[in-house]
Amino acid sequence: MTRDPVTPMWRATIALRVLTLSFAIATAIVQQGAYLREWLAWTVLGVMTAWTIATSVCYARERTRPPWLVVFDLVLTTSLLTLSPLILSDAQFAEDVPLITTVWGAAAPVAVGARFGAAGGVLAGLVVSVATGVARGRFDLDVARDGVLLAAAGLLVGMAATLGRRSAATLEQALRTEAATAERERLARSIHDSVLQVLARVRRRGGELGGEAAELAKMAGEQEVALRALVTTEPVKPSASGTTDLRAALQLLATPSVQVSAPAGEVELPVHVTAELVAVTREALANVEKHAGEDAKAWVLLEDLGTEIVVSVRDDGPGIAPGRLERAAEQGHLGVVESIKGRVRDLGGSAVLDTAPGSGTEWEVRVPAKARGKR
Incomplete structure (x- = not known):
């Protein structure tokens, strides 16, 4: 005790x-x-x-x-x-x-x-x-x-x-974090010497062989990135004050085709705000995979500006033709509008889509910092 x-x-x-x-x-x-x-x-x-x-x-x-x-x-x-x-x-x-x-x-x-x-x-x-x-x-x-x-x-x-x-x-939390970090580093060293090296070898060798081996190489690469993110990122658990680290939650979304950039420090937000922003990011990445093709790359950028939190999701796909979203809405396809804009609107923020044919697609989601204290 x-x-x-x-x-x-x-x-x-x-x-x-x-x-x-x-x-x-x-x-x-x-x-x-x-x-x-x-x-x-x-x-x-x-x-x-x-x-x-x-x-x-x-x-x-x-x-x-x-x-x-x-x-x-x-x-x-x-x-x-x-x-x-x-x-x-x-x-x-x-x-x-x-x-x-x-x-x-x-x-x-x-x-x-x-x-x-x-x-x-x-x-x-x-x-x-x-x-x-x-x-x-x-x-x-x-x-x-x-x-x-x-x-x-x-x-x-x-x-x-x-x-x-x-x-x-505060001291107890710092000691727990230090202990968790040390344990993750120990696991990372152990996994790097075994599992990660095997996955990296499968990825390289499969790419050289081509054919079905190339498909296995791609899957091995995805698992390698996911495993690296898992052992190097602090577990996303609610703190005593009811907040979670959005930075850690977004870093778990990294894959060979998705690069996540975030501040060095934690970005603490209420649990429901973090969950909503992660869901928005997942939806945007799902649209990239669905509409931009398997070879498309995506970049997720998290910024803590003090007065607001900004999450940007950009891809190098073909972009969206003018009027396409409007026509989809008229036909009853409201996935993008409700899943992204609706979620962000409920948080008191805004979601802006910037796209053009041949220039990719970028979502910029902004949530006011006062969301940190909302329940």
């Missing part, structure tokens, strides 16, 4: 609670005899001591830090705090004697921040400060100051906890 990166912060929370409990007990000893209800004061301190021991045991281990426990911690803290009017005398309130929980109540917002992040820490700090105002029967500058300090403590701890978890997740 992966160790919680915020564990040291929980240990600090435990230390804070023990330290503030000691201060609360020392304050009660000093004020002994002045409380309105002495028995209730020591009862509350007994509950605080028991809860400090319980939370110290629970917060020390990741599996015993459920969200409900942290919420109950906040509820219990504010409940004990609001018992102060039943314990302190009017003279003690007039002298601004600390409430029965004293600074022990500050540990709850810290725990909430460590568990729920900055927003939770700030909210918990405000809850404790409001409870303080209710217990004192007034909301003055001192109560406001305490509220700001409590909210700030929850904010800082929450931000640190969130940053720690994100950093740990």
